[in-house]
Amino acid sequence: MQRIIKGKIYMQRIILAALLGFSGAALAEGGMLQKDCSGCHNLTGPAAQTLKDAFAKNGPALFYAGNKYRQEWLVSWLQKPERIRPAGMYYGDHIKPGAKGDEIDTATLKDHVALSKADATKVAHELMELKPHDDLIAREKIEPGTIDKMMGEMNFDKFWGCMACHLIEPEYGGLSGPELYTAAKRLQPEFIASFIRNPQAWEPKTWMPNKAVSEGGIQKLVHYLEMLSKEAANAK
Ligand code: HEC
Ligand code: HEC
Structure with a gap:
């Protein structure tokens, strides 16, 4: 079947x-x-x-690229694409049974096309013009703030259950969603907040659940992802 x-x-x-x-x-x-x-x-x-x-x-x-990405990230990623979804677009297509449970079948994952600097710059500019969801973005206001790493992780993992699908370090976390330790480098903070608030407003059929995260909870999650991306950048 x-x-x-x-x-x-x-x-x-x-x-x-x-x-x-x-x-x-x-x-x-x-x-x-x-x-x-x-x-x-x-x-x-x-x-x-x-x-x-x-x-x-x-x-x-x-x-809706113009509502989602940071332009400078687009320019650099398009020249040197690195995998963001550890198991590809649809997890079920790229896993195989392994000794300790399901493993990613990396042989079935393809590398992304890479562009020259000139093409990447031009395409990124064009993508940033695509902004059909200014209304959703305008609703978000990111309060400045930081969160302690332990508290942030506990909130992300134990309280909201986000770890089930997202990596917060290379090889630490769930595999079915995009990695999130690079999220703040890739994505506009208002998009992150809006997607957490209501994933289905962006992708009606996404399998990320709407966890009805409180306003304060959203701010904490955004601060946590900002911290993770700073750490990931420093580790390089
Ligand atoms: C053969 C299919 C294919 C083609 C052709 C392709 N892409 Fe992609 N693209 C993908 C897949 C699959 C991903 C997800 C990669 C990942 O998560 O690791 C992706 C990811 C991206 C991302 C990152 C988006 C995100 O949120 O993860 C951007 C930006 C992008 N592609 C732009 C482009 C541009 C610009 C072109 C044309 C020059 C292009 N792609 C051509 C399949 C393709
Ligand atoms: C059942 C799995 C699942 C859970 C649980 C989950 N997500 Fe997701 N998440 C996804 C998937 C899949 C996507 C990709 C969106 C799509 O294309 O459908 C995503 C996308 C995102 C994005 C946008 C990332 C990008 O690159 O596009 C953010 C930010 C995010 N999730 C944060 C969270 C947070 C915070 C939580 C906990 C409150 C959470 N997620 C819980 C599966 C999940």
Whole structure:
């Protein structure tokens, strides 16, 4: 059964890739984003509205990139992409049974295309113009503040259960969501707050639950992720 479903999804992906290939070719004069990126990334919205579409995604949605990323991070990551989701877009596609439980089947994960500095700069600029969710961002206000590392981790792990899906250090934490020790380097603080407040406002079919985190709880989680990213940068 599992195999049949997988086979079906795979066929759908091939058909989808073929369809996107055609529209991509038709839009070739639309620039690099259309030509080289739209096959895997949703650049126009809306977000996936069904579970089927969410599972079939070949890459994260970029149509709200301007509300989400830090431009300087985009420029550098696009030249030297490093993995952010330890088990790829959909965890279930990239795990295999191992001695101590499920392991990531790294052989099934592909490296991301890397761009020249000029292309990365240009594409990052174009991505930053995509801002359909200014309304969600405008609701967030980040209070300045810091949090003690132990308290922050306890809050993140024990109190809100975020560790189940997110790494807070390389190889420490859950594997199904994006790593979060680089989150504050990658993402605008207001996006982080908004996504924690209501993940489904951004991605209706995301499997990140809405934990109904209190306002104070959101501020603490943002401060914690800011601290982790500073630490990760210093460790390099
Ligand atoms: C073959 C499919 C594919 C193509 C083509 C592709 N990407 Fe990606 N992209 C991905 C996947 C998969 C990820 C998630 C990587 C990860 O989490 O480690 C990703 C991640 C990203 C991210 C980081 C987003 C995030 O939140 O994690 C950016 C930015 C990005 N891609 C931009 C681009 C641009 C610009 C292009 C065109 C030049 C492009 N991609 C082409 C599959 C693709
Ligand atoms: C059941 C797994 C799960 C749990 C629990 C979970 N998340 Fe997530 N989270 C995800 C997934 C999956 C994504 C990627 C969003 C998507 O594309 O669907 C995500 C995305 C995020 C993002 C945006 C990161 C990015 O690069 O796009 C932040 C920030 C985040 N989660 C924080 C948290 C916090 C804080 C908690 C605890 C309150 C939490 N998450 C609990 C699965 C989870």
